[in-house]
Amino acid sequence: MFSRVIVAIDFSEISKKQIECVNKLKEAGCTEAVLVSVIEEPTLEESVEVCEFEDEDFNLCIKDVEEKLKKNREKKLEKLAENLHVNYKIDVRFGKPFKEIISSAKENDASLIIMGSHGRGKIEELLVGSVTENVIRHSHIPVLVVK
Template sequence: MYDRILVPTDGSEGVERAICHALDLAEAHGATIHAIYVVNTASYAGLPMESSWDGIDEMLRSDAEAALEDVRRLADERGVSVEAAVVDGSPSREIVSYAEREGCDLIVMGTHGRGGIDRLLLGSVAEKVVRGSNVPVLTVHVADEAPGQPA
């Protein structure tokens, strides 16, 4: 049923739950995981020109590689193959574009499940992906709490 499963990651602690869910599906279906990290360059557009963009870019790329390495490690433990990519742009737009371009069968992504004013003020990448994707999207609730705290 699934051959290529896309898993967006931002490297946060909670996203591991979504990654593990995607890996469970990949194991069951013999699928390949496509892990993507989107460097949200739009959110850094307002930085003063004096800012060292090279230093910021280097830090963001380092974070991206660390997040993708976590996916590779978890996949290796289960014998699931992984293709990984770092892309620049708007997270929701890039996730949808990647899934369609690479022929992914499913997108599995974490969501904080915020509602009301939080969602209005913060927006929801997951919601935008669900609304904009022709590829089915499975959202997995990830907790905002610190590790060891009840969800």
């Protein structure tokens, strides 16, 4: 039923639990996980600041920074995936997390999205974080929230 699942990773405490959840879903027919991590605008903005006083072409510098950020995320996802017991794919994107998570689910023809209840944010009083809330709101496929 849930053969290909999307796992939205922000490298908070719950990320490891999400990986464990995929391993458990193997018994329910899960054969492939797509680990999605989205680099948000503020992170990008802070990083491209280093290009401000660069001699080389500004746009080239930004491209270079973006590529490095992406590579770095990919490496971190690979590390996390060492504990996965199903096949996996890595999908690092730039943009608004909830939108990119949903786009990835569509493009990969996934049947389930696995979110953490909370992420790296500091406000714990909310039932779920804003990214998870928006994914639940806009997704057309089931969403599993790990806590």
